[in-house]
Amino acid sequence: MCDHHHLRSPAPVGIVDHVSSLSENFAELVETEDYADITFIVDGARFRSHKVILAARSEFFRALLYGGMKESQPGTTEIELQDTPSVAFSALLKYIYTGRMNLVEIQEENLLDILSLSHRFGFVELESSISDYLKAILNIRNVCHIYDLANIYSLTSLCNVCKDYMDRHAQEVLTCDSFLSLSQTSMRDLIARDSFCAPEIEIFRAVSNWAEHNKGQDPTPILEVVRLQLMGMHELLHVVRDTGLVSSDAILDAIRIQTESRDMDLKYRGYQVLEENIATTRLGASVIRGEMKTALLDGDTQNYDLDRGFTRHPIDDNSGHGIVIKLGKPYIINTVKLLLWDKDMRSYSYYIEVSMDDKDYERVIDHTGYLCRSWQKLHFPARVVRYVKVVGTHNTVNRVFHLVSFECFFTTRLFHLDRGLVVPTENVATDKNSALVIEGVSRTRNALINGNTHNYDWDSGYTCHQLGSGAICIQLAQPYVLSTMRLLLWDCDDRSYNFYIEVSTDQQKWVLVVDRRQESCKSWQTFAFDPLPVTFIRIVGTHNTANEVFHCVHFESPADTSVGSLINSVATVSVTSGPPNSPRPAQAQQGPAYPLITVDRGPSLSRSSSSSTSSRSESHQSVATATRVHFPQYYGPPPPPPSAQQQQQPLLPQPPPPQGLPSLHLGHYAGHMLQQQDVPEADRMDIH
Incomplete structure (x- = not known):
């Protein structure tokens, strides 16, 4: 008998927990076939089982064996299951009896079959456990098979993990043999994503190979999401046209879009990194315009003063060139964080534009009509960008725009915009959010x-x-x-x-x-x-x-x-x-x-x-x-104004007045006047 159950933590006194023994006893029923009353024929193999156990564990078997179907008629002792791999069914049968399965010991192809059977027979917990395990063992060789299966069975979480993995390894996935086995639906959903980032000509060649390998399937729905306008003229005329998969009209339309549209209107692909700042030197980002360039991306948001720790540009003589950050490669971003120089009370106005070629810029943030200070957390609809330009238009103290820190990333956190401004769901009037009295x-x-x-x-x-x-x-x-x-x-x-x-x-x-x-x-x-x-x-x-x-x-x-x-x-x-x-x-x-x-x-x-x-x-x-309710109320008239001698006496601190009026440490309560000259300078806060 297996002794692994001895490793379980002892149950509290008064609680009997012999689940391990129960599981082992039921496992013996699978091996010995004692008291079996039904036989399943699966891929030529015979598996003797117990109706009541199967029905207790699965709605599918309950309906099959006791639901009035022909398999539940008296005298039925054998049932043949079609399209069911015997190895996977054997492993599933043991799980049904014991509630256990060692996924590490099962080969990947059999694991996918078990996932299919667990979905078919309604074992939701097993389906979830296998999905979690598959997420941990994804690689280039198996990701296409797992993704296809996850799509078929609507395993959303597993499907998303697979797509994220393929996004990060797009060019390797395109050349993998398993890519050719993807279903039409899975293929279309994959390459339609902005975040599936690879040269468009390579995506087209992979689709062309898929069409050659799957001659019985129509490649048209897949070709519809290939972005011909992102290919060069030579590629369109000498590669795409030669395959015969795309009509001449579609090629001409792509050329017209290239010549007549703004560059930022083209539907680019970009890399998507979740919740991580990609404007770092580690990821190849650099400041290509602006004065004192090295300070902006160094990650230091503490050590800056009047002379150092920021990047700047003159507001009047800059001609809109601003401060330009070039990212290491095209990224999908929807959030920018800025730290404006904030060692005094000054405020700034600015705007932010993005570009793919450093020529055609599109404005995503316009705060030219607002006064802003310190940390800025800005959201906008997701865009594929390579260049980000921050241009200051106003400084309440002088004519220079100072930027201490710049970050940009893609966030999955929900945000709402109204008139291009963030509609917050949490209190933003806090010192932690850089608000100021x-x-x-x-x-x-x-x-x-x-x-x-x-x-x-x-x-x-x-x-x-x-x-x-x-x-x-x-x-x-x-x-x-x-x-x-x-x-x-x-x-x-x-x-x-x-x-x-x-x-x-x-x-x-x-x-x-x-x-x-x-x-x-x-x-x-x-x-x-x-x-x-x-x-x-x-x-x-x-x-x-x-x-x-x-x-x-x-x-x-x-x-x-x-x-x-x-x-x-x-x-x-x-x-x-x-x-x-x-x-x-x-x-x-x-x-x-x-x-x-x-x-x-x-x-x-x-x-x-x-x-x-x-x-x-x-x-x-x-x-x-x-x-x-008890209130220490003040019922009498206000006390008389203080004498001149009283006014000259220090008023801070002083105990609560007996009448119940608050002790105004910033003035004297007796005359109801707020005289700041009576306040020690260290305690004053009056900003004009």
Whole structure:
């Protein structure tokens, strides 16, 4: 008896697992044929089996043996299976009884037969396991056979792996003998791919050989996807025409397309490398135009400054030549990543064009009307390219365009474009995505967009501006088409705010997308509007029930909807214990007030009076009915303005005021004014 089952990890105490013994006992039934009640005749060989075991393991055999077919009639003891290899059936029969098969010990031709039988008899798990094994052993000799079989049985995953393999070894596949055995459908699907990259004349010769080898099949559907317009005149007239496979009209049409069409309109083939930057010197890429060429493709995105680490070109005297990168060979790309020089607040405008011959260029990215900064991740419909040109058209500081890093690749990740701009599905207003808060006041520049929605209190964790003066403004790294936003208003007490939000692409023309000037808003706010190109977002507070400063803890766009409809703007809030600005009731001074609030929709407004923020969470629970919540509210009138002596005293840091107003570390809460001269210079962040 085999002892390999002793290597299994022991089952937990209380669990009996003797599956190995069961498998071995069933294997003995195959060998001894004890109690067999049906015989299969396969390719002249006889296999005695047990109906009930076969029916339990396969829907095919259940229907065959017990489904009312003639093979299931009483007295039937033998069944002949047509078009079934005996070696493959024998291996499959053992698998049916034992659930085991050693694929390594089986010859490839038999393995393909077993794959065929597993598909025919409905053994899905075995079919999947064999497919995975075949993916691991692909080579030039077997890939065509495996690809053809995968096509026949619609094994999509295996089929795609085979096509990717043949794409990488196209010229070798074309000369392999097994290429001639491909079915017409498999052949057509293969060479129709842009990524099956080989000289077109070699593809035509391979199709011609296939037609000679398969005289009973019509090569016309295959010839339809051969790209005659990519062949030279001599090849068309002296190779293609001589075979007689292509009509003279088709050859003339190809010549007309060559002479009348733009080069970039020709349907080129290119190499496709998934999720890998192909603009590297290792893969033969080089910078052929631009100043300080060596820096662009060195992969260093950290060590650059005013004097080194970038490639550049003059904006005014460049005549559109820009910075040109030549790839090692034609590649299919749909994504470009750039790092614009970003050691200060400058922004750039630019466009990107691609070409196959460095003469006819086609524009794929046009950001000439936008202000962009730092990392750019750009998508466009897949194109076959050999040359990529980046041309700067504007720099907000000087007349030179600086490019620190360039990458291009093909991504399989889904992306959506609107008006040539990316429509993001994840928040792009983050410092990790190179967004920047360019106006507003906070202890740290990007507190608003660092993703921290938990750690904020009276003194830190928010960005603010004085009502009636300035705003909070965010610059995205590049233009996006946005239609949703979400923000968190400072909510450590029961104050409410009024505000509006505008967006722009140039900081000159602003479009109002959110107007809450007539609505009292608290905590989380979610907004939707018609999709618009956006580079700048300006949040302007117009009212605060507690003081003269607008505070925002977090901003994101597009809005994160993963928590469902629970996070929305609060529609109405009514406080039954009295209006926020009414005098505090005498009994309330004895202890904390517990106002009764009703929230039509939106997050829970529950807050602790403690300044600790460890218990805050975005996963709010909806408040469907009246709920008792403790708010450390401010009921009295604003405190009087500070005296001149008080104004001269340092205001940072200071404890939370007893009335419940937040400690404005960027100004003094007592007078509701935001005086930045009172802020230590190290703590200021006011970018004009």
